Amino acid sequence: MDSQAKGPVATEIESRLRLALNPSHLLIINDSEKHRGHAGHDASGESHFTVELVSTAFIGANRVARQRLVNDALRELLVDKIHALSIRALAPGE
Known part of the structure; x- marks a missing residue:
């Protein structure tokens, strides 16, 4: 996994996407810190993500x-x- 995020939620995201879609490229970015103080941000540090996959x-x-x-x-x-x-x-190819 090309990933900046290594917590349990990111790990589960990776596992599920690999199983369901067999991506040749998978990048999981934990954006949670950017949302500190916003709705949905929680103390886990794993609430907001970007996924890029091929x-x-x-x-x-x-x-x-x-x-x-x-x-x-x-x-x-x-x-x-x-x-x-x-x-x-x-x-x-895209």
């Missing part, structure tokens, strides 16, 4: 369909662990 699963899919695939893989985490998620989902 996967053949995205070939022929539009932006919304790609985001749905990522959200589906992370569904349980989005309920109570992840407050905000920014997604950059690309097909190989």
